[in-house]
Amino acid sequence: MRIDNPKLISALPDLGIELRNGSALSELTSLGIGGTTDLLRIKKHEGIPDLLNLLDSNGVPHRFLGGGSNLLVGDGELPWVVVQLARPEPDVVLEGNLARVDAAADLGGMEGLIGVPGTVGGALRMNAGAYGMQIGTYVREVKLYRAAARKIEILRGDQISFEYRHTSFAPDDMMLAVTLELPSKPFKEILQGIRICNEKRRSSQPLGQKSAGCIFKNPPGASAGRMIDELGLKGSNVGDARVSDRHANFFVNAGTASAKDMLTLIGQVHEKVRASFGVELENEVVFWTV
Numbered sequence: 654m655r656i657d658n659p660k661l662i663s664a665l666p667d668l669g670i671e672l673r674n675g676s677a678l679s680e681l682t683s684l685g686i687g688g689t690t691d692l693l694r695i696k697k698h699e700g701i702p703d704l705l706n707l708l709d710s711n712g713v714p715h716r717f718l719g720g721g722s723n724l725l726v727g728d729g730e731l732p733w734v735v736v737q738l739a740r741p742e743p744d745v746v747l748e749g750n751l752a753r754v755d756a757a758a759d760l761g762g763m764e765g766l767i768g769v770p771g772t773v774g775g776a777l778r779m780n781a782g783a784y785g786m787q788i789g790t791y792v793r794e795v796k797l798y799r800a801a802a803r804k805i806e807i808l809r810g811d812q813i814s815f816e817y818r819h820t821s822f823a824p825d826d827m828m829l830a831v832t833l834e835l836p837s838k839p840f841k842e843i844l845q846g847i848r849i850c851n852e853k854r855r856s857s858q859p860l861g862q863k864s865a866g867c868i869f870k871n872p873p874g875a876s877a878g879r880m881i882d883e884l885g886l887k888g889s890n891v892g893d894a895r896v897s898d899r900h901a902n903f904f905v906n907a908g909t910a911s912a913k914d915m916l917t918l919i920g921q922v923h924e925k926v927r928a929s930f931g932v933e934l935e936n937e938v939v940f941w942t943v
């Protein structure tokens with residue numbers, strides 16, 4: 654979608670918004686799949702309420718993009734624009750055990766979450782987690798744009814529910830910054846934790862290939878990857894969309910896969926798991942295909 658209203662375009666600089674015309678989402682997502690649209694980069698949080706009001710009143714739909722590491726984006730010209738936080742300097746301020754982190758910051762610092770790509774905003778939205786840890790555990794407060802109130806507010810951690818890859822934020826809330834309360838630990842222990850988690854990732858995930866992490870959530874008490882593996886589906890493909898040989902719940906773009914290829918492959922695997930195990934797998938990856 655292209656923003657062509659001159660009044661809207663001329664209002665953007667004062668709101669601290671940079672307009673990048675015709676951005677290819679295939680270049681902004683870890684799967685390397687996705688069509689084209691206008692990208693609005695936010696350089697100051699205060700401009701967000703006015704920006705979103707302007708988009709609404711001009712009938713311009715929008716989606717929030719973080720690091721693009723958990724997204725499957727549709728092909729061709731996209732019917733919405735993308736809004737993304739620019740990364741400020743500094744993006745992390747440490748005070749004792751508290752880390753104040755801008756939502757555009759790249760994630761780091763928690764052993765299990767080392768190696769999860771993307772921004773802190775995306776990690777909050779998804780309640781990103783790995784190896785028994787999840788970011789929600791450490792959230793003391795979140796600064797966010799609340800779509801219902803149309804203003805920027807602060808929520809305490811205990812006002813937010815964090816579940817397995819699910820949070821109680823409204824779909825059109827935008828996370829702007831977070832304060833994390835991190836436990837004190839001996840440095841050696843932290844380093845050891847990071848090493849172990851890194852090693853687990855390296856030995857089990859196709860890190861050199863384009864993916865969006867796990868395609869499906871694990872059903873309660875079961876592993877989506879194990880079920881897909883047991884069906885012998887590692888390596889199966891639709892065009893360049895392929896079930897990874899290393900990790901059956903990672904689907905990779907082995908070349909120039911389209912969203913259509915990836916959706917077809919996901920649909921086929923979903924159906925085979927349902928037919929063999931009677932389990933309805935739920936997507937972990939967020940689909941921006943409609």
Ligand SMILES: Cc1cc2nc3c(=O)[nH]c(=O)nc-3n(C[C@H](O)[C@H](O)[C@H](O)COP(=O)(O)OP(=O)(O)OC[C@H]3O[C@@H](n4cnc5c(N)ncnc54)[C@H](O)[C@@H]3O)c2cc1C
Pocket residue numbers: 683716717718719720721722723724738756768769770771772773774775776777778779780781782783826827828829858860864865866867939
């Ligand atoms: C190799 C690889 C390994 C991975 N391993 C893991 C893992 O171990 N554990 C795990 O949990 N995930 C994993 N992932 C998935 C992904 O990294 C996480 O879900 C990550 O938290 C997504 O962050 P992002 O900034 O890239 O979000 P995006 O992919 O850009 O967006 C994901 C969702 O969050 C929303 N969003 C993003 N930023 C904001 C914001 N500021 N405000 C409101 N909504 C926002 C988007 O609208 C979208 O709905 C992996 C991905 C890859 C490629």
